[in-house]
Amino acid sequence: MPSTAANSHEAEALDAALAEAREDYVRRNRESQARFMAAAESMPGGNTRTSLFYDPFPLCMLRGEGCRLTDADGHEYLDFLGEFTAGIFGHSPEVLKQAIRAALDDGINLSSHNAIEGKLAERICARFPSMDLLRFTNSGTEANLMALAAALTFTGRRKILVFAGGYHGGVLTFPPGGTPVTVPHDFVVASYNDLEKTLDLVKPHRSELAAILVEPMQGAGGCIPGAPEFLAGLRALADETGAVLIFDEIQTSRLSLGGRQQLLGITPDMTTIGKFFGGGLAFGSFGGRREIMQVFDPRRPSSIGHAGTYNNNSLTMAAGLAAVEQLLTAEALDALNARGDRFRADLNAMFAAKTVPITVSGLGSLMNIHPQGAPQMANAKRSLLFFDLVKAGIYFAPRGLIALSFPIGGQEISAFLNALDGILDARRSLLV
Ligand SMILES: Cc1ncc(COP(=O)(O)O)c(C=O)c1O
Known part of the structure; x- marks a missing residue:
């Protein structure tokens, strides 16, 4: 098959998978959706903080404890977003x-x-x-x-x-x-x-x-x-x-x-x-x-x-x-950043081992996942990873940002890596 035809076939498959992941997200998150629709009656796009929006609607979180979040539909998540880097303490220090x-x-x-x-x-x-x-x-x-x-x-x-x-x-x-x-x-x-x-x-x-x-x-x-x-x-x-x-x-x-x-x-x-x-x-x-x-x-x-x-x-x-x-002591920050450096290295090693062209940039406890390739395909791959990880109980930013917080330990990091491992195996053909 000529490469442009192959590319368009890949793009179609990716779009179809993403559409299905979004539909599944909507089915699983009716309460978040209802609150979003209600808020949209009095705020443009139901939103007062642009960076939080993603299509079709963002999750509405009701509670946080340590590095765990609970959304309006009762799902629990490990919070790997840490309030876009501000939430370094977790939710209940x-x-x-x-x-x-x-x-x-x-x-x-x-x-x-x-x-x-x-x-x-x-x-x-x-x-x-x-x-x-x-x-x-x-x-x-x-x-x-x-x-x-x-x-x-x-x-x-x-x-x-x-x-x-x-x-x-x-x-x-x-x-x-x-x-x-x-x-x-x-x-x-x-x-x-x-x-x-x-x-x-x-x-x-x-x-x-x-x-x-x-x-x-x-x-x-x-x-x-x-x-x-x-x-x-x-x-x-x-x-x-x-x-x-x-x-x-x-x-x-x-x-x-x-x-x-x-x-x-x-x-x-x-x-x-x-x-x-x-x-x-x-x-x-x-x-x-x-x-x-x-x-x-x-x-x-x-x-x-x-x-x-x-x-x-x-x-x-x-x-x-x-x-x-x-x-915010030197010891606490150094330990958190060392954990982040190891986590980023593990993520990059996993992508490399599975020959999936995704890299993770950053320093210490701050990092961002970047699928490689043409921007449209890269964005679709990033969204697919986001919806799959959210379904597996891992919350981070749709744009790929991960910010560790003090309560995130080895167990939570292993849970992220295990979830990602399964997703990469299941989605490999779409992500390469
Ligand atoms: C590097 C940098 N500068 C400035 C800001 C703005 O800070 P704030 O959202 O508190 O206004 C941010 C927020 O994300 C930031 O990351």
Whole structure:
């Protein structure tokens, strides 16, 4: 058979299998479907967080304990998604529950500075030498927006170097052709991990460059680690041009006590963090060199504002401090990331042993499954794996993201590997 005919036969078989898997999913998840349809009466697409949507409708989870989830139809899952990297603690850490209860007992939000915010700031600054001073926000998106505002104010310049495939929040993405959702800064969009092309692209803008905003590993972009030489090259570019180098470590700060910057020995001028540093509650923080962050010092007549009712909310501050002091320790993070490295190696070894062209990228406890080949086929294969694994009780992101949490141990990892082993044997002809 000529190869195009063979390809179209393969595509048809894959589409048919995927359609059947979706139908089966619908049959098994009537309650999730009903709740989704009801929500769609008052929210567009029944959705208020775009990344959670997938066709035909997303599962509605009712309960979580440790690394286990229960959905509206009573199915149980091992949670390998970990709230898109934010849920590093699992769903029921007693330390966080106690800290939140104690903060509740002291009164919700006191219309004032509180006793915890300074302590949390001090503990975080101690972990990240790049953060002499920091401020708190309610999300990672906001942290990046404020870091950019600081860089523009500090340098008196406007251009911002960012990277295709980068994700710094819903309003800071750079898809080809742009999107009206992205904030209207003066962005220059370069290729991630291509230092030579990046330097060429910014050549005409060197004296106008205010900031370089980069993830040390692209997270939503598919867990693509930044090459050490690339990130070091951006450090040098910032030094030569006077631009502020901002590392968005909102995901990668979990790769060691001091994030990926510690592992690489590269110190950015500013760092943004978020997610788990709020102990499971809404959180973001941006910080950096003293002379940059001082633009926010309200004692200075020329300071710029950074307001926000919930910036220092007492529940998040308490949960964040408990998390930083008791859970996000070097030992716990190193053990989790070592487990992740072994798991990713096992996954890649399984795909290789079965000669299925799928690879798993990532670092430590963060990883992404990537079927190889033409995008349409690769997407269909990724969806098929997703529906098959969900049916087997393994929950992760349809886009292939896996983020381990502390409660995931050897037993859960074996359960994932066993489920995948069976699926690869059953679906091999469709996935090769
Ligand atoms: C690297 C990175 N930056 C920024 C953000 C935005 O954080 P948030 O969703 O808290 O606004 C995310 C969230 O996924 C992220 O992964």
